[in-house]
Amino acid sequence: MIPIPSVLDPELVAGVRALVDAGEWVDGNATSGAQSAIAKRNRQLAEGSAAAVKAGSIVLDALGANATFVASALPAKVFPPLFSRYESGEAFGPHIDNAIRMRRGTDFRLRTDLSATLFLSEPDDYDGGELVIDDAFETRRVKLGAGSLILYPSSSVHHVAPVTRGVRVACVFWVQSMVRDGEARRHLLELDGAVQEVATRLGQADPAVVRLTGLYHNLLRRWADV
Numbered sequence: 001m002i003p004i005p006s007v008l009d010p011e012l013v014a015g016v017r018a019l020v021d022a023g024e025w026v027d028g029n030a031t032s033g034a035q036s037a038i039a040k041r042n043r044q045l046a047e048g049s050a051a052a053v054k055a056g057s058i059v060l061d062a063l064g065a066n067a068t069f070v071a072s073a074l075p076a077k078v079f080p081p082l083f084s085r086y087e088s089g090e091a092f093g094p095h096i097d098n099a100i101r102m103r104r105g106t107d108f109r110l111r112t113d114l115s116a117t118l119f120l121s122e123p124d125d126y127d128g129g130e131l132v133i134d135d136a137f138e139t140r141r142v143k144l145g146a147g148s149l150i151l152y153p154s155s156s157v158h159h160v161a162p163v164t165r166g167v168r169v170a171c172v173f174w175v176q177s178m179v180r181d182g183e184a185r186r187h188l189l190e191l192d193g194a195v196q197e198v199a200t201r202l203g204q205a206d207p208a209v210v211r212l213t214g215l216y217h218n219l220l221r222r223w224a225d226v
């Protein structure tokens with residue numbers, strides 16, 4: 001589970017909010033499978049609408065430019081971001097996300113390795129609305145500042161707690177990683193961080209740094225599907 005702060009700066013958050021707030025909101029179950037339709041009570045920006053496409057592309061650009069996102073997710077594909085809105089007691093009960101997401105009317109399909117929530121409301125703007133994620137060892141209640149992102153394994157049970165005051169606007173999306181195995185992805189992220197730290201101290205041209213960088217790429221070559 002990886003929090004990534006300030007994926008969008010305040011100006012971009014304001015830009016995205018202006019777009020989505022003026023958009024067309026529909027029942028969140030428009031895109032749900034049978035099981036999550038029972039659990040899900042929220043509204044969603046109409047998929048494929050001009051506002052959703054425009055705001056989504058701002059988010060996708062920011063993700064592509066975010067070194068932490070790229071290093072930790074090793075994304076192969078990102079599902080076009082959805083925008084959701086919870087207010088007046090709305091919530092999303094416990095569920096595991098569908099393994100495969102498809103876009104209606106296209107041949108786009110993606111295996112969900114990672115799920116992501118990009119918060120678009122400030123925590124003070126609403127009560128409740130935490131994203132609650134059951135990990136193997138603990139339960140985490142996540143509520144981040146506007147513009148910040150949480151990445152978590154799509155295999156985990158999670159829910160959105162009822163919003164009891166104010167409005168929670170968020171952007172959610174899914175990532176198919178080039179490295180399907182979460183453990184392998186964690187090793188690569190750890191190695192990447194360590195190599196960069198050593199490179200800062202010794203310089204990129206240091207022979208040990210060259211070997212370690214090579215090792216990173218050789219492991220990635222072994223584990224990645226593109």
Ligand SMILES: O=C(O)CCC(=O)C(=O)O
Pocket residue numbers: 084092097117131158159160170172
């Ligand atoms: O809004 C969130 O934080 C998560 C929503 C969610 O779990 C989903 O759309 O599957």
Ligand SMILES: [Fe+2]
Pocket residue numbers: 095096097115158
């Ligand atoms: Fe979910």
